[in-house]
Amino acid sequence: MTSTLKSGEESVSVAIEDVEPRDWAEQVYRPDILGKMQTIYKKPGYDPL
Template identity: 45%
Template sequence: MPHIIVKIVGQSEEDKKIIAAALTDTLSKTLGISGDFISLSIEDVLKDNWMEDVYKPEIIEKPKNLYKKPGYDPL
């Protein structure tokens, strides 16, 4: 029963619904399970807070959990 957490800057509610549906569909197909077993949350992050709220704790401090590295370096 996977749970997906998306942290994102400045997206509309409509875009969030599209993102949630696409990620749910992809994970469902990849794992061969019903979308009913998948939950997903989207957390809004202010652009000015990205370094402290996301980049440092999620990317720098948890490299073993990172399966897709960002193509940017804000440092």
């Protein structure tokens, strides 16, 4: 990621959270993907809804 962005590691943050598969659509897909489509550079190729 840092080489693609031509940026140092100090400029990139990554968070990982465990989510139960049954909770994915409501806890992640709706708020973080559908709710922020205008800011997502690489959009997902699936729709779990």
